[in-house]
Amino acid sequence: MFAVYAARIDRDQPLSGLELGERPAPEARPGWSTVTVKAASLNHHDLWSLRGVGLPEGRLPMILGCDAAGIDEDGNEVVLHSVIGQTGHGVGPDEPRSILTERYPGTFAEQVAVPTWNVLPKPKELSFEEAACLPTAWLTAYRMLFTNAGVRPGDSVLVQGAGGGVATAAIVLGRAAGLRVFATSRDEAKRKRALELGAVEALEPGARLPQRVDAVIETVGAATWSHSVKSLRPGGTLVISGATSGDRPSHAELTRIFFLELKVVGSTMGGKDELEDLLAFCAAAGVRPVIDEVLPMDRAREGFERMEAGGQFGKIVLANP
Numbered sequence: 001m002f003a004v005y006a007a008r009i010d011r012d013q014p015l016s017g018l019e020l021g022e023r024p025a026p027e028a029r030p031g032w033s034t035v036t037v038k039a040a041s042l043n044h045h046d047l048w049s050l051r052g053v054g055l056p057e058g059r060l061p062m063i064l065g066c067d068a069a070g071i072d073e074d075g076n077e078v079v080l081h082s083v084i085g086q087t088g089h090g091v092g093p094d095e096p097r098s099i100l101t102e103r104y105p106g107t108f109a110e111q112v113a114v115p116t117w118n119v120l121p122k123p124k125e126l127s128f129e130e131a132a133c134l135p136t137a138w139l140t141a142y143r144m145l146f147t148n149a150g151v152r153p154g155d156s157v158l159v160q161g162a163g164g165g166v167a168t169a170a171i172v173l174g175r176a177a178g179l180r181v182f183a184t185s186r187d188e189a190k191r192k193r194a195l196e197l198g199a200v201e202a203l204e205p206g207a208r209l210p211q212r213v214d215a216v217i218e219t220v221g222a223a224t225w226s227h228s229v230k231s232l233r234p235g236g237t238l239v240i241s242g243a244t245s246g247d248r249p250s251h252a253e254l255t256r257i258f259f260l261e262l263k264v265v266g267s268t269m270g271g272k273d274e275l276e277d278l279l280a281f282c283a284a285a286g287v288r289p290v291i292d293e294v295l296p297m298d299r300a301r302e303g304f305e306r307m308e309a310g311g312q313f314g315k316i317v318l319a320n321p
Contacts, residue, residue, distance in 0.1 A: 001025045004108035004300040004318070005063045006050050006101075014050035015304055023063055026105070026113035031090045033072055033116045035080060039132035039294075040068040040107040042303050042316045043165060044244065045099065054102045065108035065318075066100050069122055069131035077122040079131045079279065080107065080114055081272045090115025099136075099269070108300060110320060120276060123283035133289035133315040134278055136269065137165030141173055141217070142278045143270035144239040149215035153178030156213040158231050160184050161220040162194040162202060163313045166241060168290045170217045171197045176287045182209055184224070193313050197290065215239065225249035229256055237263040290314030296321075 001023060008017035026034050046064045049055040055062055066082040082100045085091040100106040100114070122131045144166070145151055151174075159170045162183040174181040175198030183194040183202045191202035201210065205224055212233040218224065221243025228238050230253070257264065270278075281287060292312040295303050296319060303316040 001110040002297065003063045003105075003110070004065065004297065005061045006055060007061045009050065009052035009055070009057050009060070011051045014047050015301070015308065017050050018301060018304060019061070020298060020300060023061070023105070023109065026111055029113070031115055032113050033119050034111055034113045035068065035070045035072050035078060035119065036111055037068045037070045037107055037109060037320055038128040039070070039317055039319045040065045041132045041136075042307050042318070043067065043136045044242070044307065045136065046101070047304070047308060049101050054099070059103070062101055063105035063107075063109050063112075064101050065106035065112075067132050067135045068107035068112060069128045072119055077124075077128070079120045079122045079275070080112070080135060081118040081120060081275050082107075082135050083269055083271075084115065084118065086271065087117065089117035108297065108318060118272070120272070120279065123279055125283040126279070126288075129291060129294055129317045129319060130289050131279070132317055133165075133291065134282070135275060137315065138169040138173070138289055139270040139275050139278055140241050140267065141166045141169035143274055144217050144241055144267045145170060145173055145177070145179075145215075147270070147274065148239045148265045148267045149217070149237050151177075151179055151215050154180070155215065156180040156182070156211060158182045158184070158209065158213045158216045158228065159199070160205070160216065160218050160224040160228060161244070162199070163187065163190040163310070164219060164244070165315050166219045167217065168197070168314045171199055172287060172290060175199070176281075176285050182213065184227075190313055212236070219243075220245050222246035222249040226251045226253055229253040229262065232260070232262050234260040235262070236260075237265060239265045239267050241267040292316050294319055
């Protein structure tokens, strides 16, 4: 079957290890289902995999892609939860949890196999392309906002790095949930898009906010860390799920963190129950993922190049006929 896969690891030039071509189709195994992929979306996790983060050379070649929506063996339209082994379904008792592409082939292919427990019904209100955006970036944002930040309607939140998948999701979900959302971006066009999506104000990174916020959604890391901490009200919560600019800020702001009793919470992905809630929320509230571009699977390299350059706003989706 046709697939997009990591053939080599290159930490400095990750796309040099990206290949498109034929790979073996999934083999049937007890407790697993094979899904025909209709749409799959890119995540920065795919670039990190090409750099060897979470993907050792001994597991190459590895089909990339965490997210997908498609059709299962019974003809049902489905969405995949991409965390494997979270509850032990389909794997051995001692196997740690992993994300698709770390131990098992991913979704950038004509078919993908996952534990049957990981297969969820796709709401009819969502297209395959829209549903394929949700299981990683949008689920991460959902968990950051509503589980780990614990915000409620009327609260205020700062989203750093508007334009990225998680940040864009946080703006849209926050607005739909009645939050007062502030956003930052270095790019004027992305700040304008953030306002169109419902942010009450979009600023340059480091700019002083009109008010201190209840929570900060942080995926940028070192470049925005100090600003994130300084933007919180006393007792506020900073939730971090990534560090695209590096994980070693020049100022950790420890004094401010303990003196103002701030909370710093790490967040990774989300559970199947949270994905079910997210799907239901999108279907019922009319919330739709922001899609930057839809490309056929055989043009995946273009999508990877756009994501690596940081030019996208929202999700890049790969589609099969």
